[in-house]
Amino acid sequence: MEEYQKTSIRNWAIEDRPREKLIQKGIASLSNAELLAILIGSGSRKESAVELSRKILGDVRNNLNELGKSTIDALQKRYHGVGQAKAITIVAALELGRRRQLASPLEKPQIRKSEDVFALMSPALADLPHEEFWILVLNQANKVVTRFNISKGGIAGTVIDVRIIMEKALYQHASSIILCHNHPSGNRKPSQPDISITKKLAEAGKILDIHVLDHVIIAENHYFSFADEGIL
Incomplete structure (x- = not known):
């Protein structure tokens, strides 16, 4: 012993x-x-x-x-x-x-334009009766490393916490992120809170060297892209 x-x-x-x-x-x-x-x-x-x-x-x-x-x-x-x-x-x-x-490695989807985000996220968000907010975590090649469901809300909105989003991005060693949420109403126009949270996240991303590439709002079979509209 x-x-x-x-x-x-x-x-x-x-x-x-x-x-x-x-x-x-x-x-x-x-x-x-x-x-x-x-x-x-x-x-x-x-x-x-x-x-x-x-x-x-x-x-x-x-x-x-x-x-x-x-x-x-x-x-x-x-x-x-x-x-x-x-x-x-x-x-x-x-x-x-x-x-x-x-085994062959799984091919990560690459995001080249806002339409790619819509194609990737529409199946999960387009038909929901409530709002959900997601982030796509990208590497340097703009390939999606992972995606997170940040929050779920009601018909009119959901709560977003900048700290939680950036914490997840940092943990995944993100080079950049794309924001995405849905509007169950079918109206793709961003609300003032949508614009405000996008600006906050973009500013936080600059400090942490994590670029916010886009914020895509999915509204049934169409979408709104902050990047396409020159808001980011």
């Missing part, structure tokens, strides 16, 4: 524990052994999960392709502390990695 206490991950400095290290320093800072240790969770009475992982990887000369050839039965029989559940986890994780390599 004493030998295990010396090697247990619980006795390591917090910054050296794999899970804590991942959170504090990012996943790229972890070695293959540390990543494997996170998967198996625990070692044995004689060695920590990291030490067990180093042993497993050492037997395949730290080659993940070779480890990927291991069977559940072989892992269980060869390594003390690796039961069926841990062996299944290792095999499943490596198979998932193999499938990731085979």
